[in-house]
Amino acid sequence: MWGPVLVAVFYLQRLAVDARRQHRTWRHLAWSAASAVMTTALLVLGSLLVYLFWYVGMWWMGVVLVGFGIWPMIASWTIRHVLVPLGAYRIAYYAAFGARPGKDVPAYAMCVAAWALVYDRTGKGEAWVASKRDARVPLGDAEVIATALMAVARGDLDIARPLMRSALLLEENHPFIRDLAGEWLAVDAAERGDWKQIADDGYAAAWPATPLTFFLEGVASRKVGAAGAPGTTELWFRWLAAPHRFTTRHLREAAVPPPPAEPTAAPAEEPELVLPPEKAPLPRAISAHLAIAQRVQPTPTALGATVRAWDAALSDGATHSWLARRALELDAPLGAVDRALREVALVVTDDLARIADAARLGSPASHGPIGDALGRRLRHGRLDALEAGFNAWAARKDDHVSKRNLGAARAPIDEWREFIALRDAYAAAVLAGGPELRRLAFPHAFTTGSNMAAWLWNQFHEYSMSHAISKWLLDEALAVGDTEAIELGNRNTSLYVRTRMNED
């Protein structure tokens, strides 16, 4: 009689754990509580039974019960609080098999092993986990998240962040692995103080909510003053439900909503540098240039002002006559004045383009010689960079005809990283260059991207990856209104994507 009850309670506990992942309301807490109650009940019942079996001499039944009944409930806790901190990646890998019944358990095991690498002091684990990852084709979210965790273990956080986030693009979805990714991203953002990012992710429900993620999202939405932020009591409950309560208590205490913004407050731009009005145009331009070059975050206003200052300086009669006089005194060759003005215009444009690129600023609205040259330089620089990247990516498809003879595709994860890097570069260029650059950049990205998506789908059966590329191309096609690309994108993205989670 106890058997069916145990199985039913066990099933309900799993349902509760899975259900809380879906919710970011009081239901999360309710399901957490329900799962906690059932876990406790099961542990008590299970322990009693084990004791009973031992007492009646059926110790082997006790062992079976511990393996199949108790371990699945304590495995996650043991992995998180014991095996990962010890860096025991192999044990964590095998222990994970019992922790998650259901489809594609090895994926979870691999990610747990990658997580344990973070505390592995031997440095030998990476190759072991990588071999597990490389044995799994086609690529899915688990492989991407495991690779990101391996980058975390190496300390390459700048590589890990975009990679971890890129798992969202893939059709294959392991909820219990995305738990890990979402939590890591939230904890990492909290360490950096990027509360807005956590609040945005929470609002978009980008990742499934673990108790810790849910708590950090609560803190974040209170800190940024987001609508629907939890009250003190709810936050207190969220904190109670999450692990590491001792560490996170000060976050809870510090989660105070910001004071209401003054209606008259100026936008959060750095104050503009005020130049002495009596300065001649050339010193003014140089001072403005120095000021923008030294800013931590140059603004479009500052860039526009610098461009205007240079346009005024280079067309100023005083600059020309000074140059002509000095050229004569120095016995400079004929045409030195014009050449010098051209050279200054060129270096100024180059340097402003470098500043604008680093700060992801668009072309300035100013339309003098420097303004126009800078606009052209920025647009072509960004488009050239994108085209070079997309060309190099697509060239691999035909590498057997090129001199380098690289052979076929790279490891799936490297193909993915290539795509992610290109997509990010594209997004950054579009952000800075606006809709016009987006329209110019799209045709080339579309041609190369579609070819690669088709190649990966047809030749390598990388369905998830290919689907992600097609989906991105479709989004872009919609943004620029390219009807032919939209048609193709719709056809490609409507194809059924077979993954490990949806195959029978």
Next chain:
Amino acid sequence: MDKPLYVGIDLGTTNSAAAVFDGEQVSVIRNAQGATVTPSVVRLDKQGRITVGTRARRFVEQDPANTAAEFKRLMGTEKAIEFPAAGITRKPEELSAEVLKALRQDIHDQLGVPIERAVISVPALFELPQSAATSEAARLAGFQRVELLQEPIASALAAGWRADDDGAGTWLVFDLGGGTFDASLLETRDGLLRVVGHDGDNFLGGRDFDWAITEHLASRLSVVPRRNNPDHQAALRALRLAAEDAKIELSRGEKAQVALAQPLSIDGQDVDVDLELTRGTVEQLCAPLVDRALDVCVRLLSAHGLAPGRVGKVVLVGGPTVMPMVRSRVAARLETQIAEGHDPMTLVAQGAALYAATAGLDGRAAQVAVPAGRQVWLQYPAVSADLTPHVVGKFVGDNPPAKIKLVRGDGAWSSPEATVGPDGTFLTSVTLLPRRACTFAIEARGAGGEVVNVTPPAITIVQGLTIGDPPLSRTLGVALANGHVQVYLERGAPLPARRTFTHHTVETVAKGSSESILRIPIVQGEMTQADLCRLVGTLDIGGDSIKDTVPTGSAVEVTIELDRGGRLAARALIPAIGQVFEHVAHLLVPDAAPEALDAALRDLRRQLMELRADAFRHGLGHVIEKLDRLEARMSEAERDIDAAHGGDADAAQRARRALLDIDGTMADADLAKKWPELDNEARRVAISASSTVGLHGTDAERSLLQEVLAAMDKARKEKDAAELERQMRLASRLSGAAFNRTPEAWELYFEDAASEISRCTDLPKANRLVTEGKAALDRGDTTELRRVVKALWALLPEDSEARRKAYDSGVR
């Protein structure tokens, strides 16, 4: 010997020379035969014994197979020179090392001092592999350290040093060597020599004079030997040596007899040679060549805003300038006087010796001196144009003396007492006597005023003309993925030099994959397009050497360093993974197989014809003129390729470089006509897109096209080719999208794709698709036809040309 010994060596194509400067006088070293020049000829006999110089030159005619000459032109190439009698081969730098060894021995014999450091002159336009080979030759010859100096700078320094009138003003060095011509415009002011500009012709030299005379003589023989016939080479060689002798004889006399003791064997026949040659004939033959050199000079002057007659004087350098005709033609055309009193054969070596002094490169072996007092490290110019240069010093060890003073050797001047800092450092200055070597005794005193003995006890500084660091002869940079060059070190940059730039990768380098390579190609040349520059080295970062995958767009900090010996080093740091890569694969000058040269010439001729036709069509007069000049250069290159077929490796190298130059000029011409073509194409695209989108497009497409057409107009007005091309692509896309809605579109695409199936990567599959397509066409099944066309497109290879042109660069 107390005096320093600054050694300069002119390692020439035909002759070499050495000179030493002792701080006061420059003297030319004589060889064992008493001559100031040593022929750059090396012979290896059956026993493997090496003979160098005049004695070896005697065998050029008798035993040409085992006697090598003019190997300098092959420096930096992989070409090994065979010596069949001894059964061994030698690289060009090994042969140059033999010449350097002989010169080094001559210096030792004459001065009794072993020499370990020297300055060696190289042609102005030597590329890095050639410079590096010269440094290697010096190392093989036993030199511990050498610096390289461009020949025109050396001759200018020597000529300027001797100028009695302080040499102020602008002057020209006319350096007609064995194989190259260099013209340098110089300026001296305040005792400082500056190279204002340089021009030259890499394919013009005394050899061309000899060949002109040789071909004239050959044409007068009963059986005419040909340069492209390997069996005629021995006869031509003998005739050329006789022509060379006759040319020298005609520098003095009016007539010369060209007679060979042995008859020449041509096509199995014995042909006697006994011909008379007059000075007039030789002048007539050589005049066009001299005029070509003078054209270069006039071009150089006008590039710097100078007309003939505005140059103070002309210094003549090189053997062929001894000809009276050369001197008179130069003086007449440039309307100036020829500087007298210089030996054109040894001027370069003398200049190199003077430069060794400027660089403080004492040639004597370092002596281990026993310190006789407090040791002090000193920094001062061995030669200074400044009359009051600084002397900087630092005492070695703790408790340095408190004061220091320098007293000039003539006792007429002493410096004020300089205070020595607690760390032993001090700074003072000295006063020199104009154009003299001055010795200064170093007097140091302790805190209590007691005299402290110092090592070295004295220093010598020469006042005279100086020049800065040797400039880089050709611009050095990194080829980028878009086919352009990022310049690191510009021509004229002082050496040694180092520069760092940050690039970004254009593709992911996968960890662990030996096939995945990030390539950083290092190129040398003045063109902005990478394929027109010479690839001199590559820095390859393989996937198997990185600790993590490097994604697209990652930063790569590349540093390029170049020392004075032309040695290149490069370093790439990838901050994302914190790894540094330093291994540069140095490339040699590529081998020039005559067949490859033939093919390259054919290709260039074809391109020339196309360009000419286009230029006529667009009425581009200046482009046509440029192409005419190129055609003349091609004919010259063709002659060299003929000679290459006859086994002349040197002519092959000349032809290779000429073809590269022609290619570069052609690219310029191509650019000049590109805009009108693009402009026309843009009009065509605009008209076609307007009509197609108007008929078949959606409202959104029509409004988008209006924006694109406006942008195209703007780009055309601004002559912004890149922008215009991009907008055209957009217009074509809109037009294509609209056109694709018509059923006939896919029929047309199918026909196009089917006509190109020979280029498909999988021919059987392509054939099958074409059959399926035809069936679909017959059925009128557009959906199926569309599928077939797309499958066919996927089988067509993409253009790998762009990638080749960027030397497979992985950075932008």
Next chain:
Amino acid sequence: MHELKLEDNPFFVLGIAADASRIEIEREAQKLLGMLELGFVDAQTYPTPLGPRPRTAELVRAAVAALRDPYRRLVAELWARHAPPAKPAEPPPPASTAGTPGLRDKLGWGR
């Protein structure tokens, strides 16, 4: 490619006025090269309007070569004469206090 002549302007590198004579330029360069070779502390940096920059022998050589050429000197003067005065070294910016250092580690997500 040319570079903005503010950081490595030859006049700033050599620490001389923009109206220095040719001989003064050569003399200063020769002195600085000697001082750098012997490790003089006060020759290691030079002031610029962007703050002090490290001085190297390569920079000094390149500066003196640039100022020998009248055209390049003209361009260098254009920047040097019209630039604002040199700036002293700035203290390093204070470390950001927005985040919680060590949080990842304490929550079991690595160092």
